[in-house]
Amino acid sequence: MTDILEKSQARQRLRSLSEALDSGALKQVARILNGGLSPSDIAHLLESSPPRQRVLLWKLVDKQLEGEVLQYMSDDIRADFLSEFNAQELANLLEDFESDDLADLLQQLPDTVIQEVLDTMDEQDRQRVEEVLSYPEDTAGGLMNTDTVTVRPDISIDVVLRYLRRHRTLPPMTDSLIVVSRRDEFIGVLPITRMLVSNPAATVREVMDTDIEPIPVSLSDTKVATLFERYDLISAPVVDENNRLLGRITIDDVVDVIREDADHSLMSMAGLDEDEDTFAPxxxxxxxxxxxxxxxxxxxxxxxxxxxxxxxxxxxxxxxxxxxxxxxxxxxxxxxxxxxxxxxxxxxxxxxxxxxxxxxxxxxxxxxxxxxxxxxxxxxxxxxxxxxxxxxxxxxxxxxxxxxxxxxxxxxxxxxxxxxxxxxxxxxxxxxxxxxxxxxxxxxxxxxxxxxx
Amino acid sequence: MTDILEKSQARQRLRSLSEALDSGALKQVARILNGGLSPSDIAHLLESSPPRQRVLLWKLVDKQLEGEVLQYMSDDIRADFLSEFNAQELANLLEDFESDDLADLLQQLPDTVIQEVLDTMDEQDRQRVEEVLSYPEDTAGGLMNTDTVTVRPDISIDVVLRYLRRHRTLPPMTDSLIVVSRRDEFIGVLPITRMLVSNPAATVREVMDTDIEPIPVSLSDTKVATLFERYDLISAPVVDENNRLLGRITIDDVVDVIREDADHSLMSMAGLDEDEDTFAPxxxxxxxxxxxxxxxxxxxxxxxxxxxxxxxxxxxxxxxxxxxxxxxxxxxxxxxxxxxxxxxxxxxxxxxxxxxxxxxxxxxxxxxxxxxxxxxxxxxxxxxxxxxxxxxxxxxxxxxxxxxxxxxxxxxxxxxxxxxxxxxxxxxxxxxxxxxxxxxxxxxxxxxxxxxx
Missing domain, CATH: 1.10.357.20 (SLC41 divalent cation transporters, integral membrane domain)
Structure with a gap:
């Protein structure tokens, strides 16, 4: 992280990369690229490179990192890279994607390719992705992930803690568990920080927060962003018209919406697209x-x-x-x-x-x-x-x-x-x-x- | 929250408020205002009102809510309201503020008033605020809060859980505890979600994440925002040049920086300030x-x-x-x-x-x-x-x-x-x-x- 903190260092890295590229020292480039740089750093590096260098750098990225790097790229640039893969390769590549990112990405592909990719996925994953694909990209439905951790209101905090310990990991940005009824209806949220300071013998119902209103699945992404900003949310539950829990939206995806909305006004006033690739050919x-x-x-x-x-x-x-x-x-x-x-x-x-x-x-x-x-x-x-x-x-x-x-x-x-x-x-x-x-x-x-x- | 989800409802509320104001039905206005609206909603309502209505509405806001409402206002508008308070009133009002918000706010006041307000605070609070005040507003130091929850590396997760239970609440946006040495030097972070899935007998050292690099206190706020965006952070520790922990930055304050930076380009190109009050007289x-x-x-x-x-x-x-x-x-x-x-x-x-x-x-x-x-x-x-x-x-x-x-x-x-x-x-x-x-x-x-x- 400190490596990219100072612009001069980032520039230096880019310059040494570009010198190495020019001199054809590709092994050296690959070493710099795959050793220590996070997938988001690599994505940023690719976005900050002219086309010829970009293609070269992409070829040098570790196969195992490709999927993650793609997640951090802007739509326009990602579409270029995706067109090179066949359906099976895509399915392998996209395994680690969260369902909202995956749906966004699939929407950029031709319909026939989408179907092919879906066919290669297992039943459960396919259902999840098809669910998110069914909502427009610029709504709460398009933004949400389906990786919720839910609990029932009548169990004790102690039982919840033991239940969580059975997980190997929790989904990223899990700041609260979602309390649902037997029929998956939204009841409230159980903030993890509140759970940690509660009496383990208390029930979820006693500790949970019911002030939080869930987000309707059809709400526009801009309004979702307003809610996150106004209430300082980290994640929020998404429900259908019958109050049934569908998924949750996390702040990292909302920050992208805020950034894009704000960029939109600036770029549009000059007749440019907010997704405009700075290094488009x-x-x-x-x-x-x-x-x-x-x-x-x-x-x-x-x-x-x-x-x-x-x-x-x-x-x-x-x-x-x-x-x-x-x-x-x-x-x-x-x-x-x-x-x-x-x-x-x-x-x-x-x-x-x-x-x-x-x-x-x-x-x-x-x-x-x-x-x-x-x-x-x-x-x-x-x-x-x-x-x-x-x-x-x-x-x-x-x-x-x-x-x-x-x-x-x-x-x-x-x-x-x-x-x-x-x-x-x-x-x-x-x-x-x-x-x-x-x-x-x-x-x-x-x-x-x-x-x- | 649902109340403001639909624009038409928000508009209707604004219109009924403005009709009530026009007709002088102030009690009714106060009831709408203080019943059910969150402080951030009230701040938004004030920011969306022309000056005359804004002053009337502000007078009707519950005294106990004033401090919180001020926290959610943009600088320009807040400065107008703050000028009406004396030092003692300000000190009372500002009691609930987090140290970074308080420092931002004090910086808008004349130096003599700042000193008066600081004099009315207790020793511990004053030290905290003075610490944050000593860093420029647009650096990591100006963005950080001092409300960190720290743990030592050699204790067990079970001890940490018991220690947390002694708190009445944890600071907002606590997604991880910060692991420090005896001399308060930063060692790593202990993500709460990881702690919850770990063996309670494991030590903090075994579970903690040491890949995270802390943010230097003098880093610019724009670069802090880049780090949060690139690494999907919710909070991050801030250290001085000797790696000593000073505080932490949370995503809610970073979102404000992202919004302001993005607005800055748009507004500046028309010769306007990004803080420009839409309803300036x-x-x-x-x-x-x-x-x-x-x-x-x-x-x-x-x-x-x-x-x-x-x-x-x-x-x-x-x-x-x-x-x-x-x-x-x-x-x-x-x-x-x-x-x-x-x-x-x-x-x-x-x-x-x-x-x-x-x-x-x-x-x-x-x-x-x-x-x-x-x-x-x-x-x-x-x-x-x-x-x-x-x-x-x-x-x-x-x-x-x-x-x-x-x-x-x-x-x-x-x-x-x-x-x-x-x-x-x-x-x-x-x-x-x-x-x-x-x-x-x-x-x-x-x-x-x-x-x-």
Whole structure:
């Protein structure tokens, strides 16, 4: 663990690995790779390597570690490696996987391969995996493991302790046992730390915690994450609509959801996928980005056509061409701030219909105030630059108009998009900036045409 | 817990609360608020409320819950409420706080108040808090609690179990006991789940895990988070430079770090703070945003002055004014994609000096390919629109130039800024977009001046 604590050391290792790779000292690389590095370290190393090195490194990974290393990889990269295996190899590889990870992974494979892999598994394992596969990946059902340790309410703590001792190990992240009825209905949880400080003669019923509400299997993964964050949970039971225990969700999988949700907003606003492989090869990258650039060519021509309406005015007063990007960009900046604040607020569940009016008011007032302030500053600078009072007046008015429009659009757009089931983080920025460009050029050049006519 | 599972219910509660507030039915509000809502729910409700309602709600919160509710609030909002208390009230309020939360909170107060609060605490508590206060907030020391349960290696599991039973409760998130020497030096950890499946006659030494490396007290919180994510930790011991145990870090505090780090990139790119209160009042918001708009006025005038150099050319060919924003914005889009990918890659520790050259190559190639593709598309559209072959040639060349410059700047800028200890997420976007505007206008108008001369 200390080995990777210091970045410089990790870098040094990566550099010595890459030198060893370059010089073809593959045995040396394999020794570094399989000696002392944990599977998650190896996965991180693979994710931090360009494609050619990545393939080489993967070939050097100990066969026995492959399954575990795959568990720690991001979806995009894992899919590349998985495509190399046949069904039997996959089944062997996936033996150690927890059912939720296994289901996630199988969902990336073609349907025929999934069936083949399932056919090679034993009955019990297959049932478990098929259960998890039956729930969408982004719900509590898709996140849960089926490796619960359950107890009945009427036995004593002492009996529970003896029962546990019959296990060779307990599932990872077991912070509590789940108390269920004879018919597997959820009753409560028995936190292990509480059990350890209890009288061994007490019954589970006396010690257990019944305040905990189990998680419905269809709850979205984002809401599961909110519950874990809000109640500081390590694990939580998952039940079906009849309160029957199906499995449990653990914090390690929830942390991945939190990380992905948070990355999602950042990456989407630049038209990227949160799973985006930092080291994706040229052609894959080019193709994905071309889509985004294509969308933006379209919006750029829309703004340009607005300017095109005012060619005569610009010919008359060329200073307008010099100044018009200022109006557009100030609107874009102000609107992006509002939009980002709204997207973050919606992501953490702070924005409700009840508070939208207040937010709209606040954004409108704050942006209008800044609009007036910067209208004065920019207008003064413009008058000094071009020695023309009219142009100062026109830019001041246009700035106030564009900034206030930006604040309204920035507030209402993400909510509207969400209602239309369009991702605000992906589409919000493009629509907002097109709006502030169009409104900026239209108001500035339109007012100029009026005043100079 | 189920109460807040469904958004509609949470919204309904918020709406009924806000109606009750409006109608002045404060008793009813207090009943809803203090009956059944957990402290974290109340904190979330306060964070999701506009200022006027927030102050009213806070007054209605049960005095006994205030301390706990404060623990779950974000820094910015908490600071507002804390300013209302005197030192003695604060000391009473803060009694239940864990030492790391308490230290975080005290750091928000004026130095004189901190001393007053510390003076009212008993000797043991004060020492604990002073210990944590002595470490920077964003290090392992600032994150840790001092509530460790330690055992010696030479005693038996049975003795440990009896020792634990003497406790009334164990600290939250206790998934393992920490094994220390007589001089408090870290030796290993004893996972509780492993202890439960072990022979009670075995010694701690036989059962404990010594593979775990303790976290150095000065490690940055981001690196602590990486360790927790990579090794699926629930808690981890913290040691000083002499391997002496100082405390432990728990996953709940690490999740906050992960959330804040992830939010940081998103919010900074819009010039916002990750702690930004969604419901900050008008004047506070206006002031903060004015700074960002001010920076952008400056950069907007820089771009404008570039256009100003070509007034004569524009007067001659007005179509240039119509088309120039296309060149600038396409460069901005391409550059933002590269920049965002780099910032994310750096945040998760995937980008090292060893891989920069590969990334630069890939970004250059991918963007150049897209540059050529879109140069053809845009140039064809332009020639059709204006019926002028020269302008099609000029815009094609300018696009290729601006996109390739954008890819190089987008790749190298965040690394350079980091080396200069400037936050890439905050400054990166502004510098990049100024560059793509300047290069876009300069190349497009410069080439036009050459070709039309």
């Amino acid at each position: 040229v052609l894959k990258t080019t193709r994905r980005r071309a889509v985004w650039l294509g969308v933006n060519v379209f919006t750029a021509f829309t703004s340009a056509s607005v300017i095109g309406m005012f060619e005569e005015t610009i010919q008359q007063v060329v200073a307008l061409a010099v100044l018009m990007p200022i109006v557009a960009s100030m609107g874009g900046i102000a609107g992006s701030q509002t939009l980002t604040l709204m997207i973050r607020g919606m992501a953490v569940g702070q924005v409700s219909n009840a508070s939208v009016r207040w937010l709209l008011n606040r954004e409108f007032l704050a942006t209008a105030l800044n609009g007036v302030l910067f209208a004065l500053v920019v207008s003064a600078a413009t008058m000094v630059w071009f020695g023309d009072k009219t142009i100062g007046l026109v830019i001041a008015l246009a700035l106030v108009i564009n900034l206030t429009v930006a604040s309204v659009v920035g507030t209402l757009l993400p909510l509207t998009l969400k209602r239309l089931k369009i991702d605000p983080a992906l589409a919000g920025g493009v629509i907002l900036l097109t709006t502030t460009d169009v409104v900026g050029f239209l108001s500035f050049l339109g007012l100029a045409t009026y005043f100079y006519a | 008008v004047l506070k918001t206006t002031r903060r945003r004015a700074v960002w708009l001010g920076v952008n006025v400056f950069t907007a005038f820089t771009s404008a002055s570039v256009i100003g150099m070509f007034e004569e050319t524009i007067q001659q060919v007005v179509a240039l004014a119509v088309l120039m924003p296309i060149v600038a914005s396409m460069g901005g889009i391409a550059g933002s994609q590269t920049l965002t990918l780099m910032i994310r890659g750096m945040a998760v520790g995937q980008v090292s000096n060893a891989s920069v050259r590969w990334l630069l190559n890939r970004e250059f190639l991918a963007t150049a390919l897209n540059g050529v593709l879109f140069a053809l598309v845009v140039s064809a559209a332009t020639m059709v629109w204006f019926g002028d072959k020269t302008i099609g040639l000029v815009i094609a060349l300018a696009l290729v130039i601006n996109l390739t410059v954008a890819s190089v700047v987008g790749t190298l800028l965040p690394l350079t800024l980091k080396r200069l200890k400037i936050d890439p997420a905050l400054a990166g976007g502004v510098i990049l977009l100024t560059t793509t505007d300047v290069v876009g206008f300069l190349s497009f108008l410069g080439l036009a001046t050459y070709f039309y001369a």
